[in-house]
Amino acid sequence: xxxxxxxxxxxxxxxxxxxxxxxxxxxxxxxxxxxxxxxxxxxxxxxxxxxxxxxxxxxxxxxxxxxxxxxxxxxxxxxxxxxxxxxxxxxxxxxxxxxxxxxxxxxxxxxxxxxxxxxxxxxxxxxxxxxxxxxxxxxxxxxxxxxxxxxxxx
Amino acid sequence: xxxxxxxxxxxxxxxxxxxxxxxxxxxxxxxxxxxxxxxxxxxxxxxxxxxxxxxxxxxxxxxxxxxxxxxxxxxxxxxxxxxxxxxxxxxxxxxxxxxxxxxxxxxxxxxxxxxxxxxxxxxxxxxxxxxxxxxxxxxxxxxxxxxxxxxxxx
Amino acid sequence: xxxxxxxxxxxxxxxxxxxxxxxxxxxxxxxxxxxxxxxxxxxxxxxxxxxxxxxxxxxxxxxxxxxxxxxxxxxxxxxxxx
Amino acid sequence: xxxxxxxxxxxxxxxxxxxxxxxxxxxxxxxxxxxxxxxxxxxxxxxxxxxxxxxxxxxxxxxxxxxxxxxxxxxxxxxxxx
Numbered sequence: 001x002x003x004x005x006x007x008x009x010x011x012x013x014x015x016x017x018x019x020x021x022x023x024x025x026x027x028x029x030x031x032x033x034x035x036x037x038x039x040x041x042x043x044x045x046x047x048x049x050x051x052x053x054x055x056x057x058x059x060x061x062x063x064x065x066x067x068x069x070x071x072x073x074x075x076x077x078x079x080x081x082x083x084x085x086x087x088x089x090x091x092x093x094x095x096x097x098x099x100x101x102x103x104x105x106x107x108x109x110x111x112x113x114x115x116x117x118x119x120x121x122x123x124x125x126x127x128x129x130x131x132x133x134x135x136x137x138x139x140x141x142x143x144x145x146x147x148x149x150x151x152x153x154x
Numbered sequence: 155x156x157x158x159x160x161x162x163x164x165x166x167x168x169x170x171x172x173x174x175x176x177x178x179x180x181x182x183x184x185x186x187x188x189x190x191x192x193x194x195x196x197x198x199x200x201x202x203x204x205x206x207x208x209x210x211x212x213x214x215x216x217x218x219x220x221x222x223x224x225x226x227x228x229x230x231x232x233x234x235x236x237x238x239x240x241x242x243x244x245x246x247x248x249x250x251x252x253x254x255x256x257x258x259x260x261x262x263x264x265x266x267x268x269x270x271x272x273x274x275x276x277x278x279x280x281x282x283x284x285x286x287x288x289x290x291x292x293x294x295x296x297x298x299x300x301x302x303x304x305x306x307x308x
Numbered sequence: 309x310x311x312x313x314x315x316x317x318x319x320x321x322x323x324x325x326x327x328x329x330x331x332x333x334x335x336x337x338x339x340x341x342x343x344x345x346x347x348x349x350x351x352x353x354x355x356x357x358x359x360x361x362x363x364x365x366x367x368x369x370x371x372x373x374x375x376x377x378x379x380x381x382x383x384x385x386x387x388x389x390x
Numbered sequence: 391x392x393x394x395x396x397x398x399x400x401x402x403x404x405x406x407x408x409x410x411x412x413x414x415x416x417x418x419x420x421x422x423x424x425x426x427x428x429x430x431x432x433x434x435x436x437x438x439x440x441x442x443x444x445x446x447x448x449x450x451x452x453x454x455x456x457x458x459x460x461x462x463x464x465x466x467x468x469x470x471x472x
Contacts (some may be wrong), residue, residue: 016170019191028196028244034265035189036258037173038390042182052389053315055382058366082201083389095390104190105302108266111188115258115390120366123382124389125315138316141386148259192472206471207397209464212448237471249472269472275450277464278471279397292398295468 002071003078006064008054010086013096022078022100030077032104034111036097042090048131052094054085057124066117070099073113074106081114083122087129116148156225157232160218162208164240167250176232176254184231186258188265190251196244202285206248208239209277220271224253227267228260235268237278270302309375311344312314313385320353330375337362338371340381354383361386391457392468396466398441403433412457419444420453421462443468 003022007013015035023030040050063087080098088094095118099110100112157176161167166177169189194204221233234252242248249272253264280293312325334343338357345354354360362369363382375381394407412427416425420439427436436442444451457463 014170015173015189016168019169023191023193023245023247025245028194029198031193031195033189033191033193035169035187035191036262037177037179037187037189039185039187040182040186041256044183047284052320054389055312055314055363055366055384058363058382061366062368091177091179091184093177104192104266106268108190108262112258112262119390120387122389123314123363123384123387125385126388127315138385139388141231141388158392207400208447208471209394209396209448209466212445212464215448216450273472274469276471277396277466277469279467280470281397292467293470295470 002076004064004067004071005078005082006060006067006081007082008056008059008063009082009084011138012093013082015096015098018080018082018096018098022080022098027077027100029102030100031102032107033098033100034104034107036095036111036115037093038095038115040088040090040092040094043128046130047090047128047136049087049089049129050083050094051087051105051127053125053127054083055067057064058123059085063114063118064123066114066121069117070110070113074099074101074110075103076106076110077100079110079114081118083118083124085124113152116145117143120149156230158218158221158308159232159236160214160221160223161236162210162213162217163236163238166238166247167236169250169252170292172236172250172252176234176252181231182253183256184254185256186261188258188261188275190249190265190269191247192249192269194242194244194248196248197227197282199289200284201282203241203242203243203283204248205241205281206239206284207279207281208237212277213237216276217268217272218242220268220275221269224264224267228253228255228264229257230255230260230264233264233268235272237272237276239278241283267306269301270306273299274303309378310380312380312382314382317353317384321350335374335376336371337364337369337373337375337381340375341371341383344383359385391460392462394462394464395465399435399466403432417456417458418453418454419446419451419457419463422457422466423453427467441467 282290341357423439
């Protein structure tokens with residue numbers, strides 16, 4: 001039974017702290033931990049901040065559904081997903097996915113699967129705030145993100 | 155130009171500390187960080203310790219060669235690999251690979267590539283120390299580790 | 309039923325949520341989008357429904373999904389989190 | 391030239407490293423393994439060379455690689471790190 005943790009928060013997260021709850025003495029059957037952290041890019045110096053709008057309630061529920069699906073596809077010990085919302089500075093961490101398993105392949109694949117689905121199904125929307133004071137705008141969804149899903153269904 | 159860091163050490167490592175040198179303000183073009191940590195399993199409670207023999211000099215050189223190959227295949231900002239040696243307890247971290255990039259796919263693939271090659275090409279050998287005091291023995295190489303390499307060459 | 313909007317859908321409509329009672333002929337999400345598109349300038353975006361996504365009671369649904377029994381319907385652009 | 395051994399190769403031979411001067415007929419890694427296999431009980435493992443791996447001057451090599459000019463040759467089992 002995979003232990004699933006999902007949190008939606010404005011505060012930063014701590015990779016070590018999450019790793020510690022998933023590994024160590026009490027998890028001595030765990031041989032592999034894969035973490036993915038997504039960061040706010042400055043888009044070649046253009047941005048002063050990125051604002052993340054989200055749908056409270058559904059954000060947690062949808063990410064939990066994605067994690068549950070991953071836990072059914074791979075033999076995981078634990079799976080954690082944390083997504084921040086609000087206004088974030090360039091260089092700030094936005095999202096963390098951590099997967100632990102007996103073997104490395106399952107941990108790698110599950111973490112990438114969660115990220116691929118989270119990108120197109122978790123109800124978050126990014127708005128850019130340019131450095132030059134212009135209004136900026138909402139980020140368009142990427143076709144490459146839709147394409148990334150095809151590898152999990154074919 | 156990818157910044158490559160390789161360390162062979164007996165001491166534990168710190169995922170946050172490595173992540174911090176690869177991300178943040180000074181790396182605002184980085185959108186993705188993938189870390190892999192390999193842990194010492196207790197093999198269903200059977201082991202009291204795992205001992206890692208290694209070939210000093212070649213261990214660093216070979217892992218650096220693998221990292222350089224990964225940096226040629228994927229557009230990475232930085233790539234770090236740390237491998238411990240000596241006697242380790244169940245639950246202890248053994249190896250860390252961290253890859254940062256503009257986009258997530260490159261970071262995921264590079265980290266998994268380094269681990270797959272490190273498993274079969276880095277000069278380390280594991281010896282098991284059982285809890286029951288019997289002599290234990292050297293771990294056999296796994297065919298699944300050889301098989302894992304085929305996806306990077308086909 | 310309660311409608312909730314996010315991102316530029318919320319900005320263009322001008323409210324984050326509102327209560328509506330659509331006519332009985334509005335049976336699906338696609339019907340609802342068309343109905344909203346007729347409500348005036350702030351709702352013009354609903355005429356281009358292919359650019360929009362919807363959720364009923366916090367689960368993704370497609371345009372053909374019936375809205376009967378829905379407590380909360382969310383309408384928003386394609387997602388860009390992660 | 392200097393030979394270095396690791397893991398159970400080191401344990402069976404009984405030393406971590408040694409200096410040898412092989413005869414001129416020993417041209418390749420495969421020749422070297424065969425030569426070592428004739429040195430007595432502790433070296434019996436070299437008769438089953440397919441279970442062994444080798445490196446010259448800290449780089450992996452295959453059995454057909456010439457050993458001329460090598461400063462340090464390492465012989466060890468398949469690796470099990472990571």
